[in-house]
Amino acid sequence: QKEVEQDPGPLSVPEGAIVSLNCTYSNSAFQYFMWYRQYSRKGPELLMYTYSSGNKEDGRFTAQVDKSSKYISLFIRDSQPSDSATYLCAMSEWGYGQNFVFGPGTRLSVLP
Amino acid sequence: NAGVTQTPKFQVLKTGQSMTLQCAQDMNHEYMSWYRQDPGMGLRLIHYSVGAGITDQGEVPNGYNVSRSTTEDFPLRLLSAAPSQTSVYFCASTTYGRNSGNTIYFGEGSWLTVV
Numbered sequence: 001q002k003e004v005e006q007d008p009g010p011l012s013v014p015e016g017a018i019v020s021l022n023c024t025y026s027n028s029a030f031q032y033f034m035w036y037r038q039y040s041r042k043g044p045e046l047l048m049y050t051y052s053s054g055n056k057e058d059g060r061f062t063a064q065v066d067k068s069s070k071y072i073s074l075f076i077r078d079s080q081p082s083d084s085a086t087y088l089c090a091m092s093e094w095g096y097g098q099n100f101v102f103g104p105g106t107r108l109s110v111l112p
Numbered sequence: 113n114a115g116v117t118q119t120p121k122f123q124v125l126k127t128g129q130s131m132t133l134q135c136a137q138d139m140n141h142e143y144m145s146w147y148r149q150d151p152g153m154g155l156r157l158i159h160y161s162v163g164a165g166i167t168d169q170g171e172v173p174n175g176y177n178v179s180r181s182t183t184e185d186f187p188l189r190l191l192s193a194a195p196s197q198t199s200v201y202f203c204a205s206t207t208y209g210r211n212s213g214n215t216i217y218f219g220e221g222s223w224l225t226v227v
Contacts, residue, residue, distance in 0.1 A: 008152065
């Protein structure tokens with residue numbers, strides 16, 4: 001079993017749809033959870049960050065962490081064609097120098 | 113803000129050749145790292161450095177070498193290129209903090225093909 005699993009997609013949705021992207025993990029010591037967005041031929045860029053369990057909202061994006069289930073989600077409301085990208089979840093243990101573990105990514109296409 | 117700058121963007125190598133991927137960051141971060149990204153595999157850590165003069169191996173270090181003589185620069189060397197090293201390489205710089213969180217800043221990527 002990989003340390004971080006993510007639905008590989010690809011996922012195609014119509015413009016305006018609500019998108020749910022998910023990751024599961026096995027290391028209960030993970031404390032920081034991040035979502036990165038990666039456009040084609042570009043480096044990943046940080047989209048959302050959460051610490052421990054709970055929800056965090058930023059505009060049309062909501063990140064959820066359920067540490068008891070070892071499950072994190074990213075919701076995109078009112079999806080736009082500009083949201084078409086690959087979304088990577090990432091996580092790390094607390095503390096300086098802790099390495100990050102990335103999911104393989106989910107490719108999302110939002111169709112106009 | 114330049115952030116993380118890596119060169120070259122594209123490179124074709126012949127098997128057995130060596131080359132260096134350059135990486136520089138202007139954010140004064142102590143922690144830098146190199147990842148490779150392959151389809152279905154996600155980002156995998158090659159080598160990392162927690163400060164000048166200190167480097168360590170990541171998940172997939174074989175065939176690669178790094179050094180860290182300054183805070184800003186973290187080059188990645190391919191010693192004898194193999195087709196299995198065909199990949200996209202990302203240099204990254206990381207900030208850590210209880211309040212600010214752990215955040216990785218990535219370069220734009222280097223597409224390497226070994227023939």
